[in-house]
Amino acid sequence: MTKTWNQAAFTAELGKIRVHADEKYLAARSHDYFWYSPILNDQLKDLRGELLVMPQTVEEVKHVASLVARHRVPLTLRGGGTGNYGQCVPLEGGVIMDLTRLSEVIEITPGHARVQAGARISRLDDAARETGQELLMYPSTRQMATIGGFLAGGSGGIGSLRHGMLRDPGNISYVKVVTVEPEPQVIELHGDEIQKVQHAYGTNGIVVEIGLALTKATDWxxxxxxxxxxxxxxxxxxxxxxxxxxxxxxxxxxxxxxxxxxxxxxxxxxxxxxxxxxxxxxxxxxxxxxxxxxxxxxxxxxxxxxxxxxxxxxxxxxxxxxxxxxxxxxxxxxxxxxxxxxxxxxxxxxxxxxxxxxxxxxxxxxxxxxxxxxxxxxxxxxxxxxxxxxxxxxxxxxxxxxxxxFDPHVVTIEDGGMKEIDDSQIAFKKLADPYGLMNPGKTRGWTADMARGEDPNTEN
Ligand SMILES: Cc1cc2nc3c(=O)[nH]c(=O)nc-3n(C[C@H](O)[C@H](O)[C@H](O)COP(=O)(O)OP(=O)(O)OC[C@H]3O[C@@H](n4cnc5c(N)ncnc54)[C@H](O)[C@@H]3O)c2cc1C
The missing domain is CATH 3.40.462.40 (FAD-linked oxidase, cap domain/gating helix)
Incomplete structure (x- = not known):
């Protein structure tokens, strides 16, 4: 933990948003599948978040984002927690936001689905199948993983032979992202702009909604x-x-x-x-x-x-x-x-x-x-x-x-798959996470001097 924060005041301001502070929840929701790597296991196994919140609506997500910005506390997002590189392990404690209750399949139309980010991929794919369609691809963790976690942490998998990698043009049509500021905004990204948050490990905005392409279902x-x-x-x-x-x-x-x-x-x-x-x-x-x-x-x-x-x-x-x-x-x-x-x-x-x-x-x-x-x-x-x-x-x-x-024994985006700092992701982070609170330590492209200066409204 790098800094103290007023956890009691933060919790009191959450209102009706589901929250857990007991060790059992925190231990379980602070980890992913990093233990595949003995190197990461040594580094990450004892790390914990300090508070777990589980918003159910976009309004609740915005409320948490505002509190996080005002209290200047680290925020780690979590979907199904199936990432392999400690992607959702909080390196600096703080708040874990579990998005699995933000899970509505909003609309399925011919060739397209609109879905909230915390929906499990299996549920989304099953819903698409009810309309005679299916997802273009999913990770082999289809049962547990969320669509938001796949966008922010994954790359492709089953279906990629037919439809390419997730980042290939046309696979994702838009995303809606909540910024982490005292007055959070919702930013919509389309086309190539989506790359700004894709595979960014939840370091530059909270993805709350995704539009993605569907194809005709096959009984494989x-x-x-x-x-x-x-x-x-x-x-x-x-x-x-x-x-x-x-x-x-x-x-x-x-x-x-x-x-x-x-x-x-x-x-x-x-x-x-x-x-x-x-x-x-x-x-x-x-x-x-x-x-x-x-x-x-x-x-x-x-x-x-x-x-x-x-x-x-x-x-x-x-x-x-x-x-x-x-x-x-x-x-x-x-x-x-x-x-x-x-x-x-x-x-x-x-x-x-x-x-x-x-x-x-x-x-x-x-x-x-x-x-x-x-x-x-x-x-x-x-x-x-x-x-x-x-x-x-x-x-x-x-x-x-x-x-x-693609080194699976490291925690940063750059040392793992990307190899180099993605300037467009960092530029978007300045906009969506101006205080540098999101998943700290996971991107080498962000340095402390980039954070926006002290806000007079801050409560710490
Ligand atoms: C057995 C096994 C098999 C796997 N197979 C594949 C595979 O075939 N292909 C593949 O690509 N991956 C694979 N993975 C990795 C992982 O399962 C996938 O990337 C999966 O899609 C992650 O989804 P999740 O919901 O579990 O994400 P999490 O692990 O919860 O999160 C992943 C990252 O996304 C961020 N995040 C989560 N939700 C949001 C959000 N709403 N907004 C912004 N950021 C967010 C988190 O902070 C974290 O950095 C595999 C992992 C395991 C253990």
Whole structure:
């Protein structure tokens, strides 16, 4: 905690807004999935917010924003709390604003949804399905994550092979942002301007409403194909993408993960490498034929209802960072990295990496699209051998292999994915968070001297 503040006065001014100050709530709502990283775990595990507020309306959000500005107290926003890099861990204590009660699905029209930021993605996607539509993409944490948290903390995931990354043009149509000032404003951003708050970790305004594109719903078939060789699995994945097979998910998972996918038994045996996919029903014959042509076999193909009835995870929980989670549940000695491959993708590079790193790295690859082009990511498991070894590995993958690492062992936007300070996000922060109260410590682009001077109305 960096400063004292009048918590009792703040609480009294909250009126009817739901608030919790007990240790149990604060401990649970101060954390996310940073524990994937032993480096972040050491750094963040003991940090706590001091007060948890749960507004239910935009008016209540504005009221909290005003109090935060007047009391000059740090504010950390939180959706489902599924971020991986301590994105919603309050580094300097203060107030945690949990937005999950601000959750109205406002309107669903052909091709478009308007939704409050705290709505769970699963609820929004289910509501879209009732109109014969679906989301363009979601993270594998579909069940828990909120749409506001995805916008502010995520990047893409299931559906990204078909529709690109979340930041690609047309995926988000507008956002409404509440500023943190004594008299909060609501600012609406459209088109390219949305990038100002996208992936900004809640450092520059409270997103309260989002407009996003929908597409016609498909009853995706959750399926797995098995190959004798990870190179064959990767070749298959590349070929079907080039041939334009209609799929929502295509994840290659090497055989050493099989013991971690316990429920799948013979559907993913330890002597085969797997492709987990969500394939359009009318494409299944082509999918099967292509698998067989590459010497593989389809081990299961089920609708979402069938896969639930079989007691298995949906395919979207078999890829992206859920793969890491499956392993971590059984072996805490693992951590991970996020790797973007140079284009065009060369499977031979993966085979060389597998050879080079042996038992220290287990591999899975995610097929996506970025700026319209195919982009392959990996989220390898890494046997943790200390911080120095981790950064030697990162240097090797970047310098020797030409990969780009999105470092999941750091808390700032710049050190993680973005690599450089985004001036437009900082300029927007001066407007939306002029006192520098939001999620302090998460952006290197903000320095104390940028904060607006003392306000005579301040209560501290
Ligand atoms: C097992 C696992 C799998 C994952 N798979 C994926 C994946 O496939 N793709 C992907 O992109 N990510 C993935 N993630 C990361 C994370 O789940 C997603 O980014 C998710 O969308 C975050 O949503 P959330 O509601 O949990 O956000 P939170 O973790 O609550 O918040 C994330 C960030 O957004 C800020 N924030 C939250 N709400 C708002 C708001 N209303 N206004 C402004 N800022 C806000 C927070 O302060 C925080 O900095 C995964 C994580 C795990 C643990």
């Amino acid at each position: 078939i959750h399926t797995a194909a098995l190959f004798d060789g990870y190179d064959r699995a990767l070749d298959f994945a590349i070929d079907v993408q080039q041939d334009g097979l209609d799929c929502y998910l295509l994840s290659a998972v090497e055989r050493r993960f099989a013991p971690y996918y316990r429920k799948f038994g013979d559907y993913f045996p330890a002597d085969r490498d797997a492709i987990f996919a969500m394939v359009a029903p009318e494409e299944m014959d082509r999918f099967r034929a292509d698998v067989e042509a590459k010497g593989g076999r389809v081990s299961f193909a089920m609708t979402k209802t069938e896969i639930q009835e079989a007691g298995l995870q949906p395919a979207y929980e078999c890829g992206w960072n859920h793969t890491t989670l499956q392993a971590l549940k059984m072996d805490k000695g693992w951590t991970y990295l996020q790797v973007a491959y140079p284009r065009p993708f060369d499977p031979e590079l993966v085979m060389r990496q597998m050879q080079r790193h042996g038992e220290d790295l287990f591999w899975h690859h995610e097929m996506a699209r970025m700026d319209g082009e195919i982009q392959i990511f990996a989220l390898p498991l890494v046997r943790y051998r200390g911080k120095d070894a981790m950064y030697d590995l990162i240097a090797e993958l970047e310098e020797k292999d030409g990969c780009t690492i």
